[in-house]
Amino acid sequence: MPEILRISRLTKRFGGLAAVNDVSFSVPEGAIVGLIGPNGAGKTTIFNLVTGVYSLTDGQVEFGGLNIAGLPAYKIADLGITRTFQNIRLFKNLTVFENVLTACHRSASYSILESILRLPRFRQEEKNITRKAEELLSIMGLSDRRDLVANNLPYGMQRRLEIVRALALDPKLLLLDEPAAGMNPDETEQLMRMISKIRDDFKLSILVIEHHMDLIMGVCERIVVLNFGVKLAEGNPEQISNDPKVIEAYLGVAEGEANA
Amino acid sequence: MDWFYIQGILMLAGINLIAVLGLSLLTGFTGLFSFGHAGFMAIGAYIGALMTVSPTTTPAGLGLPFFVGVIAGGLGAGIVSYFIGRITLNLKGDYFCIATLGFGEAIRLILNNVQIFGGSRGWPGVPYKSTLPAIILVDVVAVLFLANLVRSRHGRNMVAVREEELAAQITGINVFKYKMIALVISAVYAGVAGVFFAHYMTFLQPKMFSLTKSTELTIIVIFGGLGSISGSVLGALILTALPEVLRAFEIWRLVFYGAAVILIMISRPKGLMGGMELSPGGIRKARAERKARLEAQREMKQAQEGEIRNA
Ligand SMILES: Nc1ncnc2c1ncn2[C@@H]1O[C@H](COP(=O)(O)OP(=O)(O)OP(=O)(O)O)[C@@H](O)[C@H]1O
Ligand SMILES: [Mg+2]
Numbered sequence: 001m002p003e004i005l006r007i008s009r010l011t012k013r014f015g016g017l018a019a020v021n022d023v024s025f026s027v028p029e030g031a032i033v034g035l036i037g038p039n040g041a042g043k044t045t046i047f048n049l050v051t052g053v054y055s056l057t058d059g060q061v062e063f064g065g066l067n068i069a070g071l072p073a074y075k076i077a078d079l080g081i082t083r084t085f086q087n088i089r090l091f092k093n094l095t096v097f098e099n100v101l102t103a104c105h106r107s108a109s110y111s112i113l114e115s116i117l118r119l120p121r122f123r124q125e126e127k128n129i130t131r132k133a134e135e136l137l138s139i140m141g142l143s144d145r146r147d148l149v150a151n152n153l154p155y156g157m158q159r160r161l162e163i164v165r166a167l168a169l170d171p172k173l174l175l176l177d178e179p180a181a182g183m184n185p186d187e188t189e190q191l192m193r194m195i196s197k198i199r200d201d202f203k204l205s206i207l208v209i210e211h212h213m214d215l216i217m218g219v220c221e222r223i224v225v226l227n228f229g230v231k232l233a234e235g236n237p238e239q240i241s242n243d244p245k246v247i248e249a250y251l252g253v254a255e256g257e258a259n260a
Numbered sequence: 261m262d263w264f265y266i267q268g269i270l271m272l273a274g275i276n277l278i279a280v281l282g283l284s285l286l287t288g289f290t291g292l293f294s295f296g297h298a299g300f301m302a303i304g305a306y307i308g309a310l311m312t313v314s315p316t317t318t319p320a321g322l323g324l325p326f327f328v329g330v331i332a333g334g335l336g337a338g339i340v341s342y343f344i345g346r347i348t349l350n351l352k353g354d355y356f357c358i359a360t361l362g363f364g365e366a367i368r369l370i371l372n373n374v375q376i377f378g379g380s381r382g383w384p385g386v387p388y389k390s391t392l393p394a395i396i397l398v399d400v401v402a403v404l405f406l407a408n409l410v411r412s413r414h415g416r417n418m419v420a421v422r423e424e425e426l427a428a429q430i431t432g433i434n435v436f437k438y439k440m441i442a443l444v445i446s447a448v449y450a451g452v453a454g455v456f457f458a459h460y461m462t463f464l465q466p467k468m469f470s471l472t473k474s475t476e477l478t479i480i481v482i483f484g485g486l487g488s489i490s491g492s493v494l495g496a497l498i499l500t501a502l503p504e505v506l507r508a509f510e511i512w513r514l515v516f517y518g519a520a521v522i523l524i525m526i527s528r529p530k531g532l533m534g535g536m537e538l539s540p541g542g543i544r545k546a547r548a549e550r551k552a553r554l555e556a557q558r559e560m561k562q563a564q565e566g567e568i569r570n571a
Binding site: 089090091112 | 427433
């Protein structure tokens with residue numbers, strides 16, 4: 001299978017700390033890949049490097065065969081990588097609909113002059129992206145919250161809205177940073193189904209960070225394990241859950257935390 | 261109060277409004293605070309005056325028609341703002357605000373020393389060209405352009421920058437570009453306001469464009485409510501008229517002015533309009549939002565009561 005994302009020898013140092021150290025792995029096209037590891041392992045840092053939020057210290061990031069390292073974040077988003085954030089970052093004072101409509105901006109091409117003068121292209125494209133935003137909300141079950149200000153949305157739905165906003169850009173690769181954090185078991189169950197459905201319906205690839213092992217084992221075809229910034233293991237769910245190194249470093253810690 | 265007096269206040273309010281509308285785009289919609297927009301007004305005023313002043317009174321004057329002055333003043337301010345933006349828009353958060361403050365003061369100090377414009381003594385002989393109808397016309401056009409802009413993808417991108425810069429970036433929005441667009445448009449508005457101001461006062465002096473003027477503009481935007489064009493309009497009318505109405509209180513008037521502003525901001529912390537628009541669409545939107553909020557609250561309550569009963 002061709003690869004949509006290939007990360008090679010990726011390194012990020014913050015002062016003396018190597019948050020990500022010589023990590024290589026790739027995401028096959030159309031796959032759902034899990035990225036796991038204990039707190040501080042460097043998972044979010046990898047997302048920040050891939051999306052251009054941080055500049056990398058060393059290594060390469062290839063997206064669809066194109067080297068994207070060093071591009072500004074908005075260009076990488078343009079090329080087709082979007083993400084959600086571990087600590088939700090919605091446009092808080094805007095409504096659910098406005099959040100999605102804003103993200104549809106790439107599906108319109110009218111200029112500033114055309115918007116100031118309300119020229120035909122403006123009207124036509126606005127109509128189109130309004131329809132697009134509404135469709136997305138309806139597919140993702142947020143239509144009845146259309147006019148609610150994002151800040152007033154229940155937590156689980158805020159996470160879902162962030163995914164919808166990302167989808168509005170028609171991405172080829174979606175990065176989800178702990179999408180189940182703060183969700184109850186019901187919502188987590190729903191989310192699992194949604195992740196598979198999104199991959200199939202929107203024909204994209206997904207890289208997901210999660211601490212919920214059920215979710216990771218349930219939806220991912222491949223899993224990459226990080227620990228202290230280095231890659232510890234990589235394989236399918238079965239290989240990973242039987243890998244003694246992983247059990248020791250990660251699952252052991254997770255159980256310890258669960259008991260605490 | 262005779263009509264002449266009222267007309268004067270209205271003209272000042274209308275001129276202020278042009279600058280306030282521009283600043284509203286920058287501060288209210290894009291989230292960048294500026295304390296230097298009097299500087300852009302000054303650039304507009306002096307360039308505009310240079311175009312229209314008769315060569316017989318000032319050797320440098322070009323004696324051109326007023327509308328040439330308006331265009332040149334707006335363009336001049338816009339071009340300067342582009343270069344200011346190139347240097348300062350990469351600065352994080354509050355540093356931009358401080359940089360604009362420095363810019364505004366620098367413009368004033370430079371003008372103080374340009375002798376062809378009379379330096380700090382001032383520059384008399386600017387023709388009286390600002391008429392109330394012309395000002396109202398420009399106000400209406402300025403409001404329409406702005407309202408159309410903010411309700412487009414470009415305006416929404418600016419609001420996204422205000423709301424959450426990082427999220428805007430990963431949504432494919434070129435944050436720097438949209439900050440720049442907002443800055444340049446706001447400077448053009450300020451420049452045009454400056455031209456009208458010059459041709460209303462018929463006399464220019466650098467100290468008219470001090471930090472106090474910049475602050476006044478920003479206060480009006482905040483007073484009206486960030487992210488509301490109607491708020492900016494109301495704010496400009498009220499806060500320009502208020503000091504005039506309070507003139508009867510003589511030296512106490514600025515105390516009353518300050519007290520009035522504080523009172524409003526305490527009772528309406530999000531400003532007069534609180535981000536709402538006084539237009540059919542704006543009212544519909546506010547009602548839909550209210551309805552959705554009440555519904556969500558009711559649902560939440562029901563869920564909580566359910567939980568209590570189950571427990
Ligand atoms: N901007 C930054 N400046 C300095 N250090 C940072 C920065 N971002 C991350 N780090 C450090 O890099 C390491 C990896 O952080 P990262 O956020 O990637 O972990 P994570 O795997 O996402 O953990 P978690 O599961 O807690 O979200 C941590 O030690 C963190 O403190
Ligand atoms: Mg993280």
